[in-house]
Amino acid sequence: MDQFKNITEWKNQWDQFFGEEFWNNFEPYFDNSKSQLNIYQAENELLVVLSLPGLARVDDVDIYVQYQTLSVKGKINLNFKGYEIIQEGIIQGKIEREIQLPFAVREDRIDASYKRGLLIIHLHKLIPDETRKKITVKDEDR
Numbered sequence: 001m002d003q004f005k006n007i008t009e010w011k012n013q014w015d016q017f018f019g020e021e022f023w024n025n026f027e028p029y030f031d032n033s034k035s036q037l038n039i040y041q042a043e044n045e046l047l048v049v050l051s052l053p054g055l056a057r058v059d060d061v062d063i064y065v066q067y068q069t070l071s072v073k074g075k076i077n078l079n080f081k082g083y084e085i086i087q088e089g090i091i092q093g094k095i096e097r098e099i100q101l102p103f104a105v106r107e108d109r110i111d112a113s114y115k116r117g118l119l120i121i122h123l124h125k126l127i128p129d130e131t132r133k134k135i136t137v138k139d140e141d142r
Contacts, residue, residue: 044125053117054078070099
C-alpha cells in the first residue's frame with residue numbers, strides 16, 4: 001500500500017481542526033512524499049520513474065504488475081559506519097508503493113532498470129482483442 005495515498009485527504013480534515021498555519025512546518029514532508037514518483041505517458045507506453053537513492057543492489061527491489069496496478073517493494077539502507085543520523089530527509093528502510101496506472105498494462109512486456117538513484121519501469125498498454133468469439137450452443141436434448 002502506498003504510504004502517502006490518503007495523506008492529502010487526512011491533511012484537509014485536520015486543517016479544519018488546527019487551521020492551515022499548523023501544517024507549515026510539515027509541508028516539506030508532504031511535498032517530498034509526492035516528488036518521489038513521476039509517470040510519463042506515450043501513446044501506448046508508460047515510464048514510471050521512482051526515486052530510490054541508496055539502493056545497494058537491484059535484487060533489493062521487487063516489482064509486480066496486475067492489470068492497472070504497479071507495486072514496488074524493496075529496502076533502502078543508508079548506514080554510514082561510525083555515524084549517527086541526526087536529521088532524516090531521504091526515505092530509507094522498507095519501501096512499498098502501490099501505483100494506480102492510467103490504463104491496464106501487459107504483464108509480458110515490462111522492462112526495469114536502475115540508474116543514478118532512479119528506478120525506471122517501462123510498461124506497455126494492454127490492447128484488448130476486439131474480435132468477437134462465437135460460442136457454440138450444445139443441444140443437450142439429443
